[in-house]
Amino acid sequence: xxxxxxxxxxxxxxxYVKLALVRFTDRGLKIDGYSxxxxxDYNRDEVIEQLVIRIIKLKAESTYKGNEVKGVGIGMPGRxxxxxxxxxxxxxxxxxxxxxxxxxxxxxxxxPVLIDNDANLMALAESKYGAAKGYQNCVCVTLGTGIGGGIxxxxxxxxxxxxAAGEIGHMTINENGPLCACGNRGCxxxxxxxxxxxxxxxxxxRGGARSSxxxxxxxKYSNLTLEMVAAAARKKDAFSMILWQExxxxxxxxxxxxxxxxxxxxxxxxxxxxxxxxxxxxxxxxTIKERxxxxxxxxxxxxxxxxxxxxxxxGAAAIGVTGKENQ
Amino acid sequence: xxxxxxxxxxxxxxxYVKLALVRFTDRGLKIDGYSxxxxxDYNRDEVIEQLVIRIIKLKAESTYKGNEVKGVGIGMPGRxxxxxxxxxxxxxxxxxxxxxxxxxxxxxxxxPVLIDNDANLMALAESKYGAAKGYQNCVCVTLGTGIGGGIxxxxxxxxxxxxAAGEIGHMTINENGPLCACGNRGCxxxxxxxxxxxxxxxxxxRGGARSSxxxxxxxKYSNLTLEMVAAAARKKDAFSMILWQExxxxxxxxxxxxxxxxxxxxxxxxxxxxxxxxxxxxxxxxTIKERxxxxxxxxxxxxxxxxxxxxxxxGAAAIGVTGKENQ
Numbered sequence: 111x112x113x114x115x116x117x118x119x120x121x122x123x124x125x126y127v128k129l130a131l132v133r134f135t136d137r138g139l140k141i142d143g144y145s146x147x148x149x150x151d152y153n154r155d156e157v158i159e160q161l162v163i164r165i166i167k168l169k170a171e172s173t174y175k176g177n178e179v180k181g182v183g184i185g186m187p188g189r190x191x192x193x194x195x196x197x198x199x200x201x202x203x204x205x206x207x208x209x210x211x212x213x214x215x216x217x218x219x220x221x222p223v224l225i226d227n228d229a230n231l232m233a234l235a236e237s238k239y240g241a242a243k244g245y246q247n248c249v250c251v252t253l254g255t256g257i258g259g260g261i262x263x264x265x266x267x268x269x270x271x272x273x274a275a276g277e278i279g280h281m282t283i284n285e286n287g288p289l290c291a292c293g294n295r296g297c298x299x300x301x302x303x304x305x306x307x308x309x310x311x312x313x314x315x316r317g318g319a320r321s322s323x324x325x326x327x328x329x330k331y332s333n334l335t336l337e338m339v340a341a342a343a344r345k346k347d348a349f350s351m352i353l354w355q356e357x358x359x360x361x362x363x364x365x366x367x368x369x370x371x372x373x374x375x376x377x378x379x380x381x382x383x384x385x386x387x388x389x390x391x392x393x394x395x396x397t398i399k400e401r402x403x404x405x406x407x408x409x410x411x412x413x414x415x416x417x418x419x420x421x422x423x424x425g426a427a428a429i430g431v432t433g434k435e436n437q
Numbered sequence: 438x439x440x441x442x443x444x445x446x447x448x449x450x451x452x453y454v455k456l457a458l459v460r461f462t463d464r465g466l467k468i469d470g471y472s473x474x475x476x477x478d479y480n481r482d483e484v485i486e487q488l489v490i491r492i493i494k495l496k497a498e499s500t501y502k503g504n505e506v507k508g509v510g511i512g513m514p515g516r517x518x519x520x521x522x523x524x525x526x527x528x529x530x531x532x533x534x535x536x537x538x539x540x541x542x543x544x545x546x547x548x549p550v551l552i553d554n555d556a557n558l559m560a561l562a563e564s565k566y567g568a569a570k571g572y573q574n575c576v577c578v579t580l581g582t583g584i585g586g587g588i589x590x591x592x593x594x595x596x597x598x599x600x601a602a603g604e605i606g607h608m609t610i611n612e613n614g615p616l617c618a619c620g621n622r623g624c625x626x627x628x629x630x631x632x633x634x635x636x637x638x639x640x641x642x643r644g645g646a647r648s649s650x651x652x653x654x655x656x657k658y659s660n661l662t663l664e665m666v667a668a669a670a671r672k673k674d675a676f677s678m679i680l681w682q683e684x685x686x687x688x689x690x691x692x693x694x695x696x697x698x699x700x701x702x703x704x705x706x707x708x709x710x711x712x713x714x715x716x717x718x719x720x721x722x723x724t725i726k727e728r729x730x731x732x733x734x735x736x737x738x739x740x741x742x743x744x745x746x747x748x749x750x751x752g753a754a755a756i757g758v759t760g761k762e763n764q
Binding site: 189198245246247259261263264268269270271272273274275276277278280281282283284285286292293294295360363364366367368370371372373374375400401402403405406408409410 | 516525572573574586588590591595596597598599600601602603604605607608609610611612613619620621622687690691693694695697698699700701702727728729730732733735736737
């Protein structure tokens, strides 16, 4: 067995920044150290300071045990110039426009730092160690508040000409559909993003639809959650079952497009909405079968994320260990 | 200046099989020899025999002049296993299921043969020598009877897990749209494929729409061609102008999807429908601007094919010269 390798992964989220020391061996990986803080507790410079302090601490713990940390990978919730290590812009965190984070950190922590978009790193984690292990061409889709994507082609992350590839949620499934926040009409996200699913459910319930959900929320529609809709569907509430079928069908349309365009070997689904499991997976698979070219879909696998909310931090640590040339 | 290199390109179409001896130099390329025959004049084995005879002849002519042919590339109108050199299936030519064409030809002509899908080779030609020269990530779209695509990522052809990538025409722009021959609903091709454009125009003319086209066709709707609709639009026939705007908008929707997913550097348009030039290019650009993410579209170029109907044969010769490892 080869010697284990150690990397530090950072999952930079809108709510929390999480750090982990990850050990990679021939047989798999293990999280050996962990740390987190609330993003909004600090301004940008303080966030960077926290990163430095915590990375140095994780590195020191590792060195103390005789294990050298190869590098640090950081997944950011926005667009990143991977080659230069510059954070271009973050969707939900102010103050992060064109920040040369790689250079800033490397000067202070003295080990290589790589920065990438979080969806890319999730896809990398699933592709190297998770649900897509062994597949060359993989599309990883996060179904949550937004619908995002990371693309692995020929075993490597595909980032696009301006590091902006993978916006699966903003592909059109209905050219005359409702306006999306992005400016386009009929985006997949506009039908199957967390918020829109709940909006649609509430609209139907208010409109007089029958459902066991009405007893749960006791007239307080703002209490409704996707977990409730999933639980009700599992208990055969017809309203909720139909809703999941419709959501899955919408997602299936956009994924059939991805299949027809990219002919991937596997699609991996993660994010909160994917926690509905077979409720959403079944109609997605059915829709892809109905809509995509046979030759592209007959060997296609569609499955759930292995690492779930840990995929980002694992992918980040992985990129820290393997370095830029292999990505 | 480096010595010129010679390759033979074959553009295997449903109507004609065309062969060309192409000379590649530092400064560009030139077609030095040419030959063609009608596909339907021969059965499969006779077609292969014709290929052998004509390739040997082009090679001999070249050798006679002291120029060694490096290899042969063949673009097929259907799915090809590029690695094995096997023609899996052709869309409109019967008798070509799982034919190991590379092996068959190499035994007889004694120089390396590479076989690929025709859209891939068109994209390669534009990418290496044509409208997309100098761009790493390029999507080449043929607008004709069908809407097809070839994808170049990181300077190399992307073929997909089953060699079936690039089916841009069968990406959905309206999930509830009309049924397409492929089994899906609301495919882009169902709105902007040659045949459907004419069907829609005739339906509107029959329905009483005013247009100068009515004088041209003298009541014989089957006489209507896309060239007529383009000519009328250029002479400011409102009916025809609106039609091109609508077609361009439909194509723009699916291309905005491609932009949001792949963030390419350039999109190159070819095929008969693209001969309409700015009539279709302008609404395509406008729609991409309205619908795609700013960061992905602001540096994007959208232009017309340089090599037009010769792109396939040039890409085929190019792959013959450069060999498999560089593709």
